[in-house]
Amino acid sequence: MELAIYFTNIDRLSQIDEALRFINLEKIPSFVSSAMFSPDPNHNDYICNMNALTWLNVFTERGLDFSRLYFGQEFCPNLIPSASEIEQAFYYSRQMEWAFTYVTGGYLPDAELKQVQRNLEKLAELTDQAEVVVNDWGVLWLLQEHFPQFEPVLGRLLNKQTRLNLFTKPGLPLPMHVDDITTPVDELRASQLNAYQDVSLSNPDYLATLKSWGVKKIDMDVTPQGVKRPADGWGLDLGFYYPWGFLGTGRNCPTAGIADPRRMYIVVDSPCPKPCRKYNCSPTFPQFPHKIVQRGPTLFMFHDDYAEAIFAADARYERFIFEPWIPL
Amino acid sequence: MFITFGLCGSDTPEMIAKYAEHGAKEFFAGFVPRAWLEKYGWEVCPNRRPLGSSYNYMQIEDLTEARQAAKKAGCRFNLALNAHDNGSERLNDLRALVETVEKLEPDGYIVADPALMFSLKSWGISRALHLSTGAGCFNSAAVRFYCRHFNVQRVVIPRKVTLREVRSMVTSLKDLKLEFEVMIIGYRCHFNDENCHSIHSGARCNLCGDVLNGHLQVSRRFPDNWKDVVQAMHDDPYGQLVEGSALDEFRKTMNKEPLPPAPVSDTPYFERGLDGVVTRAIYHHCGLCAIKELRDIGVDALKVPLRGNDSFKMQSISTVYDVMTAENPTPEYCRALVNSPSFCADPQSCYYHVPEAE
Numbered sequence: 001m002e003l004a005i006y007f008t009n010i011d012r013l014s015q016i017d018e019a020l021r022f023i024n025l026e027k028i029p030s031f032v033s034s035a036m037f038s039p040d041p042n043h044n045d046y047i048c049n050m051n052a053l054t055w056l057n058v059f060t061e062r063g064l065d066f067s068r069l070y071f072g073q074e075f076c077p078n079l080i081p082s083a084s085e086i087e088q089a090f091y092y093s094r095q096m097e098w099a100f101t102y103v104t105g106g107y108l109p110d111a112e113l114k115q116v117q118r119n120l121e122k123l124a125e126l127t128d129q130a131e132v133v134v135n136d137w138g139v140l141w142l143l144q145e146h147f148p149q150f151e152p153v154l155g156r157l158l159n160k161q162t163r164l165n166l167f168t169k170p171g172l173p174l175p176m177h178v179d180d181i182t183t184p185v186d187e188l189r190a191s192q193l194n195a196y197q198d199v200s201l202s203n204p205d206y207l208a209t210l211k212s213w214g215v216k217k218i219d220m221d222v223t224p225q226g227v228k229r230p231a232d233g234w235g236l237d238l239g240f241y242y243p244w245g246f247l248g249t250g251r252n253c254p255t256a257g258i259a260d261p262r263r264m265y266i267v268v269d270s271p272c273p274k275p276c277r278k279y280n281c282s283p284t285f286p287q288f289p290h291k292i293v294q295r296g297p298t299l300f301m302f303h304d305d306y307a308e309a310i311f312a313a314d315a316r317y318e319r320f321i322f323e324p325w326i327p328l
Numbered sequence: 329m330f331i332t333f334g335l336c337g338s339d340t341p342e343m344i345a346k347y348a349e350h351g352a353k354e355f356f357a358g359f360v361p362r363a364w365l366e367k368y369g370w371e372v373c374p375n376r377r378p379l380g381s382s383y384n385y386m387q388i389e390d391l392t393e394a395r396q397a398a399k400k401a402g403c404r405f406n407l408a409l410n411a412h413d414n415g416s417e418r419l420n421d422l423r424a425l426v427e428t429v430e431k432l433e434p435d436g437y438i439v440a441d442p443a444l445m446f447s448l449k450s451w452g453i454s455r456a457l458h459l460s461t462g463a464g465c466f467n468s469a470a471v472r473f474y475c476r477h478f479n480v481q482r483v484v485i486p487r488k489v490t491l492r493e494v495r496s497m498v499t500s501l502k503d504l505k506l507e508f509e510v511m512i513i514g515y516r517c518h519f520n521d522e523n524c525h526s527i528h529s530g531a532r533c534n535l536c537g538d539v540l541n542g543h544l545q546v547s548r549r550f551p552d553n554w555k556d557v558v559q560a561m562h563d564d565p566y567g568q569l570v571e572g573s574a575l576d577e578f579r580k581t582m583n584k585e586p587l588p589p590a591p592v593s594d595t596p597y598f599e600r601g602l603d604g605v606v607t608r609a610i611y612h613h614c615g616l617c618a619i620k621e622l623r624d625i626g627v628d629a630l631k632v633p634l635r636g637n638d639s640f641k642m643q644s645i646s647t648v649y650d651v652m653t654a655e656n657p658t659p660e661y662c663r664a665l666v667n668s669p670s671f672c673a674d675p676q677s678c679y680y681h682v683p684e685a686e
Contacts, residue, residue: 023558032565035575042547109493113467138469160412163525181369188369195372198415205450206443247526248519251488257591262675264591269490269681280549283542
């Protein structure tokens with residue numbers, strides 16, 4: 001098992017000690033702590049940082065420590081780090097004697113893909129021993145054409161597994177559209193769950209092609225229903241992000257909408273003023289059983305009880321990617 | 329430029345003929361056979377729309393009639409198979425579905441999942457592929473990537489792009505002789521389709537609906553030293569309840585400036601024209617003002633994705649056709665057709681940012 005830690009920018013990386021500093025919230029009387037942590041969904045980032053650190057402890061107690069830095073931006077093309085930041089992050093990882101993974105994003109129009117290309121060129125000046133997380137097929141094309149020395153890791157934005165399905169659980173009331181289906185409900189729900197656990201990666205034609213492209217590792221989100229991984233693990237190393245998985249994302253952004261309401265709905269053809277550096281803007285979701293929070297353009301879910309299995313000593317995956325903060 | 333139009337399971341040959349008369353040159357539809365429905369119920373659709381006849385054809389006889397009606401009208405007919413994730417155990421069901429549909433000789437398949445594209449290849453299916461919005465082609469390199477491996481005829485450009493980005497892609501891919509398609513009317517989706525991984529089963533309000541209808545909370549980000557405050561609360565909780573404590577200073581910092589308002593859309597009142605909310609019931613979202621530039625860029629197809637929306641299809645298709653065929657469809661021209669200043673003034677109504685329309 002390899003432990004990686006993920007930061008999206010240099011500012012965050014420079015505060016790594018703070019990010020990993022644990023304080024036991026349970027020791028604070030709730031009438032005092034509630035003055036800091038209100039039921040505001042935007043505060044989940046902070047509270048969940050503390051909760052996640054307790055789970056991270058499971059690994060450190062087993063003698064594991066971080067040996068890899070993930071660095072980059074998956075969700076917002078306006079926040080792609082500069083080549084200079086890539087260089088600083090790379091040197092930081094070298095100083096720590098960690099391996100380096102450059103994380104690229106999923107929304108890369110031609111102009112933003114050029115920024116990624118510049119970052120890859122900088123990385124190529126520094127090393128030929130890096131991994132690149134690929135979340136857009138255009139980036140894989142770039143790697144194949146210009147940077148074959150880097151190892152592609154299939155990112156979680158290219159793994160399209162359903163993250164939040166709410167109607168497959170046994171015992172729940174039936175939703176409205178049953179359309180005269182005669183199959184017993186339990187059988188139906190078993191088929192649904194089975195389908196949501198089985199991912200495209202298990203398609204033999206696809207899997208063989210991925211391997212022929214040099215893909216040896218894949219990163220995924222933990223999902224409430226879990227993932228059906230065959231005994232040979234697809235012949236790929238599997239990494240899980242923790243504690244934040246994403247449910248949906250886009251290029252419109254409620255937080256950017258604070259500065260310009262149009263950005264809540266569409267992409268505006270001018271630079272984003274990035275109010276996300278100062279504010280958060282999230283809908284409240286009292287109806288969902290999990291902690292869900294919007295950050296920038298992306299809806300994230302905190303992995304709670306259903307993620308317990310990944311902390312078992314015999315859990316079958318190869319990399320734990322720790323996100324001290326929501327990665328935006 | 330032409331219109332490609334989404335069919336519901338309830339669209340009859342007569343209605344298809346009418347859509348063609350109103351300007352549709354191509355149709356697309358989904359098909360969910362009874363056996364699929366019996367196995368997966370209300371979840372796991374093969375084409376990104378909720379299961380049920382308001383969205384999909386459920387009987388092969390009805391799909392056959394629809395296909396024939398399209399042919400009779402001189403229109404192309406494509407089948408949507410654009411689920412994002414298709415595990416190996418579903419492949420047999422998908423293969424049975426495709427083999428059934430193959431007998432109808434569709435013009436192409438709309439596909440999002442590269443894994444399924446490889447399966448189609450290995451099943452010997454060589455029909456043209458349309459890269460669905462779910463394939464997430466935001467850049468020219470991604471399109472070249474797909475074209476290297478598959479028989480791609482068309483790229484459906486994802487929702488949420490700027491016109492400048494569309495121009496960049498179309499211009500730089502001229503050598504590949506592809507068709508380009510954009511969405512122009514109907515539901516714009518809150519999250520981008522290719523990265524929306526929640527429910528869309530029709531069983532209840534979808535997650536995106538919850539986001540749009542929910543209360544938006546704006547908050548200031550915590551200062552970098554927030555853990556010092558937590559430490560102070562931990563070390564001396566009752567000492568925080570006095571003026572000048574770490575907690576007191578933290579709260580004052582957070583409250584120093586008023587928070588900006590959440591970006592809540594407001595449909596403004598106008599005396600003239602149709603009310604904005606009523607207009608939204610017809611068009612949902614609208615990209616009419618962008619058609620002129622999209623045409624200039626060289627976009628081939630305008631998608632009118634109104635599957636599941638039985639009413640007002642004729643009005644939508646006629647309006648799009650009018651703008652598409654007008655010599656100079658300026659924003660003023662489009663707004664006059666929509667006849668709702670209230671709808672057009674609401675930022676949530678638009679599909680694209682069209683600077684000339686501001």
